Amino acid sequence: MNKKNVLILIIALLNAIGLTIVIPLFPFLISQYVPAEKVAFYLGILISIYAGCKFFMAPIMGALSDYFGRKPILFFSLFATAIGYFTLGIGGALWVLFLGRIIVGISAGDISALYAYVADSTQGRERTKLYGYLGAANGIGYMIGPAIGGLLGIKYLSLPFYIAGVISFITALFIYIFLPETLVEEKREKSITINALNPFFHFKDIFSLKEARKVFILGAFFFIGLLFYQSNISVYLKDIFAWGPTQIGVLFALIGLCDIFSRAILLPKLLIFSEKSIISGGLILMITGFASIVLSGYLGMSNLLWMSIVLITIGEGLFDPSYNNILSHSVSENQQGQLQGVNQSLHASYEIFVPFAAGVLYLYNPLVIYIIVILLMIATLLFFFKNLRAFKLTRSG
Numbered sequence: 001m002n003k004k005n006v007l008i009l010i011i012a013l014l015n016a017i018g019l020t021i022v023i024p025l026f027p028f029l030i031s032q033y034v035p036a037e038k039v040a041f042y043l044g045i046l047i048s049i050y051a052g053c054k055f056f057m058a059p060i061m062g063a064l065s066d067y068f069g070r071k072p073i074l075f076f077s078l079f080a081t082a083i084g085y086f087t088l089g090i091g092g093a094l095w096v097l098f099l100g101r102i103i104v105g106i107s108a109g110d111i112s113a114l115y116a117y118v119a120d121s122t123q124g125r126e127r128t129k130l131y132g133y134l135g136a137a138n139g140i141g142y143m144i145g146p147a148i149g150g151l152l153g154i155k156y157l158s159l160p161f162y163i164a165g166v167i168s169f170i171t172a173l174f175i176y177i178f179l180p181e182t183l184v185e186e187k188r189e190k191s192i193t194i195n196a197l198n199p200f201f202h203f204k205d206i207f208s209l210k211e212a213r214k215v216f217i218l219g220a221f222f223f224i225g226l227l228f229y230q231s232n233i234s235v236y237l238k239d240i241f242a243w244g245p246t247q248i249g250v251l252f253a254l255i256g257l258c259d260i261f262s263r264a265i266l267l268p269k270l271l272i273f274s275e276k277s278i279i280s281g282g283l284i285l286m287i288t289g290f291a292s293i294v295l296s297g298y299l300g301m302s303n304l305l306w307m308s309i310v311l312i313t314i315g316e317g318l319f320d321p322s323y324n325n326i327l328s329h330s331v332s333e334n335q336q337g338q339l340q341g342v343n344q345s346l347h348a349s350y351e352i353f354v355p356f357a358a359g360v361l362y363l364y365n366p367l368v369i370y371i372i373v374i375l376l377m378i379a380t381l382l383f384f385f386k387n388l389r390a391f392k393l394t395r396s397g
Helices: 003-020 023-030 036-068 070-090 094-106 110-121 124-152 159-178 199-207 210-230 233-241 245-270 275-299 303-328 333-364 366-386
Strands: none
Touching: 003 070, 003 110, 003 124, 003 159, 023 036, 023 094, 023 124, 023 159, 036 070, 036 094, 036 110, 036 199, 036 333, 070 094, 070 110, 070 159, 110 124, 110 303, 110 333, 124 159, 124 245, 124 303, 199 210, 199 333, 210 303, 210 333, 210 366, 233 245, 233 275, 233 366, 245 275, 245 303, 275 303, 275 366, 303 333, 333 366
């Protein structure tokens, strides 16, 4: 692995730690300003504000990286994120929390630029492998960050927000000093217009490309189904099997370990096979895992859950990097940032409406959610095979 790729993985790790270090503390921070019975309501607003800002800003930041280069956008995003976290740490009033969250949401262009950076610097199986490593680095950060935040926040609630700000600031300096630019002048967008500040223009531009549009439809089936599961599994375990925080925590640790294993260890070894085989294999594992969750709930067999979670997490770890690879091959080099920005914006839109829909369906019947997820994963598999010729897939070798 070359120096550029090592640097981008370090940046991804630091970014994930900074992003997640504050997650366990928002309910406690909000409780300083509102009555206990309103904490959940305001927490929902904070989460939605971040997703909404990301929805509008990710395509803009991604497109700007096609014009200015990846490095300036990465630097600006992390520097602005640091300001957002410092604002959250200062607090003092509820509106200050909202301001800090808006700043962090507006600056959420770093993921778009990171994925575009990978597309600039790799090809074929190496790109899939690096997307896998990038996901693993995020997974490690997501395991470390909340643990650090929970420990530091026991005595000083604001301290983890300052730590997150420092991490983001250090990451921005790291980018400025060490990270080389990958998008050379001749491959950049030659001009920029006022449309660059309109997120819907970027949607229209990217969705006008047939191949990109089909990859996004494939991703919509998959990620909506995955988010139904992710937004619901904790409540499902608590209500159906009467699991407590310790058991659920152990399960989430298992998810983290399986995710890192599948992306960083298993996937690189499986790249001797075709991308078609890896994607379809990952989806079949996930369909089997979700079917096992339904069976475990119907029969009341909690032991089946452990196998289910392993299958689902490994399947996701195989599908996701391969999906990002075929997505990145659906546009030209000078549209990678715009493409990744639209991709992150779509993910933000799913994060706004899917948890709400999952909550409504859960009230009807918890198992219905997982039956819907199975159908969505089957739809993903069928759509993938129906449109094989539209996707630029890496062959075995």
